[in-house]
Amino acid sequence: MIEIVLKKSKEKAALQRHPWVFSGALDKVKGKPENGEIVKVFSYDNEFLAYGYYNDQSRVAIRLLEWSENETIDKNWWFSKIKSAIENRKSLLNEHTNTCRLIFSEADYLPGLIVDCYADYLAVQILTAGIEKQKDLIIGVLQEITKAKGIVDKSDNTSRAHDGLEPTNGLLLAGELPPQFLEVKENGVKYHINIVEGQKSGFYCDQRDNRRILASYVKGKTVLDSFCYSGGFSLNSLLNGAEKVVSVDSSALAIETLEKNIVINGFEGISHIAIQSDVNKQLRVFKENGDKFDVVILDPPKYAPSRSALDRAARAYKDLNRLGMQILERGGLLATFSCSGAMDIETFKQVIAWAALDAGKEVQIIYQFCQPEDHPVRISFPEGEYLKGLLCRVY
Template sequence: MIDVTLKKGKEKAAMLRHPWIFSGAIDKIKGKPANGEVVTVRSSEKEFLAYAYYNDQSRVALRLLEWDEDVAIDKSWYEQKLKSAIASRAHVLNDDTNTCRLVFSEADFLPGLIVDKYADFLSLQVLSAGIEAVQEDIIAILRQELNPKGIFDKSDAGARKHENLEPVQGLLWGETPPEFIEVKENGILYHINIAEGQKSGFYCDQRDNRQILAAYTKDKSVLDCFCYSGGFTLNSLKNGAAHVTSVDSSALAMETLKHNLELNGFSADQQESIQSDVNKQLRVFKEEGKTFDVLVLDPPKYAPSRSALDRAARAYKDLNRLGMHLLKKGGILATFSCSGAVDLETFKQIIAWAALDAGREVQIIKQFSQPEDHPVRISFSEGEYLKGLLLRVL
């Protein structure tokens, strides 16, 4: 196995079990490893630190896998990691929920691998050269452990370009998923389109937060922005919301939401769907003098990296300022950020600026986070990407 030696003083992150080492920390490489190859990482004193995937095309040149020198990174190692990840989610799946995230990249010691379960189908995202090199082994293990009807590749994410990988999508094994897979989450039915849907097909990371928010919606008027397939919409209606207005710019989202409303038997007079840019639509509502009891703001990732943080902060502030104008006195705002570069304290500050500009007082009722099938390793805070606030706007 090829040795990669770090510069003096650069071994601290590896010793603290952080899974990333940037290219600038590397002193020398004995040999020429292929991108995705497993290498041995050593300190400047030649002491063993970890085994890692190597990639000279990525700023994260080393993705650390294993800190025990006596453990081999072979098929049995991958099998153990996958079995452990799947077993830890077993209790999440039940009669009311048959969809969840089974593997969450670094959190499950498999950097660059995401596996989502949608009923009898699996959706994979392969985001590192190291995982791509062992993809066939991973598929074989998943087949053995889960016996799915089909495994679909959704590795079309922009993150692949950082590893010098082309985006790919298509069937990896088994049956081609139907246009709409029917799944159940918290007793609510959803039609999921893996091939054309966003990310891996469905945002199961909001499962717990949808239920929390729904408790505030009984007999209330709700505005669900960036609604996608209707998670907050459907949970609100199930809990007795008087009316829900759902806004998204995607035609596919509107089509999927329509299917989901029909699946769950909600009548047309309980809900209105609007295909529009959310920021523009919020301004239209303000001009029309419309107000709501409950508002959900769950936008896409505004800050894909720290370099985009300032621009993202302005976007989050403007969005929340517009939203606060539409809430009745004492109304509830559920606002989220899925940008890993925006930590919770920064997000709170952004909301404070939005409240000041909107001329509203705001109370924090609860803090939202990602669910247990999206765990955060204590040594890898970057994995804590989803955060949100449940606010009362006065």
């Protein structure tokens, strides 16, 4: 096994079990490892640190996997890690919910691998050269453990490009393709999702708990669900007695899917309007028309993919939330989210404060949303905490 030595004083993060070693920390590479190859990592003083996989195409040159020198990174190791992650989610899957995240990359000690369960099918994201190199083994293990009918590649192509990998999104990796609209359940709500053509892995199961929590506030209220996608917040609102729900998304497929979900849940008789439009433009239309809502939900895509984009993202979040506040009834509720890992919760709160100032509003934070237990945050990898949200009462 090829050995890599770190520069002096660059071992601290590895000793604290952080899984990333950046290219600037490398001192010596004793050989020519292939990208994705397992290597042995040592400190400058020749102390064993960990095993990891190497990639000279990535800013993260080594992603660490195992800190015990006596372990062997073989099929049994991969099987054990994958089985452990899946076993930890068993309590989440039941008659009311048959979709969740089974493997969450670094948080489950498997950097570069994400696996989502949708009823009898799996959506897999293979994001790094190390996981790509082990792909056949990993897919075989997933089949053996889950007995899935089919496994579809839903890799984020931008992430793969950062690791020097070609696009693979949409490929069938094992078994059979899911139907165009696969029915899944979450908290008793039915969804038709399109795994192959849908956004990300097909469904945003990271909002499962937040959808349920927010739904407890909507009885008898008028609700605006912005960036609604397949209707998670909309459907939970309808189920829990909202008087009227308006759903907005720029994607025609999202609106089509939402309307199917309205039907399969038997919500046709409840007041619901679906609007295909750019959300920021539509919020301005609501403002110009004098439309008001009791609850406004803002769940935008990732505005800050990296820290370098944070300033621009902060302005976008501020403008979006300012518009949301301006169409709320006095004392109404704003449920606002950020899925940008580069933006921590304190920065997000500051952005909401700026938005309130610009909107001429007073704001109380009454609840803080976070990601659910199938998206755990590993204590040695705080970067895994990406989803945050605030429930605000706005005056």
